[in-house]
Amino acid sequence: MRIQVIETSEGYCAALWQSEKLAGLTLPHGEKGEAIATLGRYVGEELRSLPIGMNLGLYQQQLASDMVDYFNGVSVAFNVQLCWDRLTDFQRSVLEVVSRIPYGSFLSYGNIAKEIGKPKGARAVGGAVGSNPWLLVVPCHRVLASNGGLGGFSSGLSWKRRLLKIESIKYSG
Secondary structure (H helix, E strand, O other): EEEEEEEEEEEEEEEEOOEEEEEEEEEEOHHHEEEEEEEEEEEEOOOOOEOOOOOOOOHHHHHHHHHHHHHHHOOOOOOOOOOOOOOOHHHHHHHHHHHHOOOOOOOOHHHHHHOOOOOOOHHHHHHHHHOOOEOOEHHHHHOOOOOOOOOOOOOOOHHHHHHHHHHHOOOOO
16 A cells, blocks of 8 residues: 655645555645545554555556646546445445536435435435545535535535535535
């Protein structure tokens, strides 16, 4: 495993790569160390001993370019392989649906619950969405409450509002 630090106009993001698969990704932080610490919490591991930014391949270069573009207001469709090892089957089923929400669009927690065959499972869907270790690549900020409200967001509602604004997604409240 290795860590990639990506500098965007909003700050530093940290990505964890396992082979050529993305194991985790953070939103921007003011300091590189903060981004890496957050990444460690996402994946449940201490990451201080891992190499940073060594031998970046095409996948890593493309992710960096896409992250910079996204925060510069460019519509991006992230295309990386994900490492699903740390998630349950239920979390995976939810996050696979979330990963297909196009830029500038949204689904509700209830819509996702119906799509995975659990029509009364909106709260469970919310929990699974909150476990997303690949922010932006799996766009959990595009999941809203059934009334068009924000719902929750693991990185805080101020970040959710910022990301929705970047994509011109309208919400209530």
